[in-house]
Amino acid sequence: MRRFFSLVTFLVVLASWTLQAQAQKSRVGASYFRRANERYAKGDIDGAIADFGIAIMVDPQFARAYNNRGVARENKGDLEGAISDYSRAIELIPRLAEGYANRARARLACRDLDEAMADCEAAIALNPRLAQVYNTRASVRCEKGDLDGAITDYGRAIALNPHLAESYSNRGVVRRARGDLDGALADYDSSIRIDPRLPNVYNNRGNVLRDKGQLEEAIADLTKAIELDPKLALAYASRAFVRLLQGKTVEAEKDIAKSLELDANLKPFVEEGIRRAKRQLGMRQ
Secondary structure, eight states: OHHHHHHHHHHHHHHHHHHHHHHHHHHHHHHHHHHHHHHHHTTOHHHHHHHHHHHHHHOTTOHHHHHHHHHHHHHTTOHHHHHHHHHHHHHHOTTOHHHHHHHHHHHHHTTOHHHHHHHHHHHHHHOTTOHHHHHHHHHHHHHTTOHHHHHHHHHHHHHHOTTOHHHHHHHHHHHHHTTOHHHHHHHHHHHHHHOTTOHHHHHHHHHHHHHTTOHHHHHHHHHHHHHHOTTOHHHHHHHHHHHHHTTOHHHHHHHHHHHHHHOGGGHHHHHHHHHHHHHHHHHHO
16 A cells, blocks of 8 residues: 555656646747747847747747747748748647748748648638738739739738738739729838838839829839839839830930849840830830
8 A cells, every 4th residue: 555655646746747847848948939039020030040949949849939930931031941830830730820821921932822822711711810811812813813813802901901011012013914003003102101111112103103104203213112122123124114215315224234233034024124115105206
């Protein structure tokens, strides 16, 4: 009988130690997780990835650490690593809507459109109020040629989060492609009001203004895009096209040279833009 009680006591103590060790692991993991999030918010992506890794090493079941490390890896351009982390987070918490939403975005960037769409549907089924996932699904639909569906989904994203500048900008791209210049312009205006630091949005709005014949306003937007990102080759090319329409050949040639210096792969785009500008000039004369 004494042995039986000794064994029971040992098992109780062992269980207590195990629980204490697990609690200590969780506390340590949570501490690194918090610091990783703080580092990410400050732009220290490498530091964040390192801390998320420590949190995972301490607690291998820490699903949200995998999910957040995936976001950091995606930000660094490591899409394969990001998808692996999102997948592990989903394995640990199968109802983690953000995991599916994040993996959908990374798969879209890899152009795995069917898998991205499946992840979007899974995320929406789990949480139909995630604005970002509608933005991602809209982009998938756009890539598949479903422009009506894309506009609908961008609208849903905006309805859920009216401050989502990316959705306004993306919808502007689709509206311009459909010839709705006023609608595109309104969306770019909204995007810039929300976040005036997005060079691509100024570039896109400049192109719409050029389409509408508002050349001075187009130059202002394209110049602003270049100020925000002096390495944005597309903005130099777009400004060159406007300057050709204005008859400012010397300035246009400088912009063309700069755009190709920054990105030689733009040459076909630049050549087509020059041809279009010349055709427009010919129609005016």
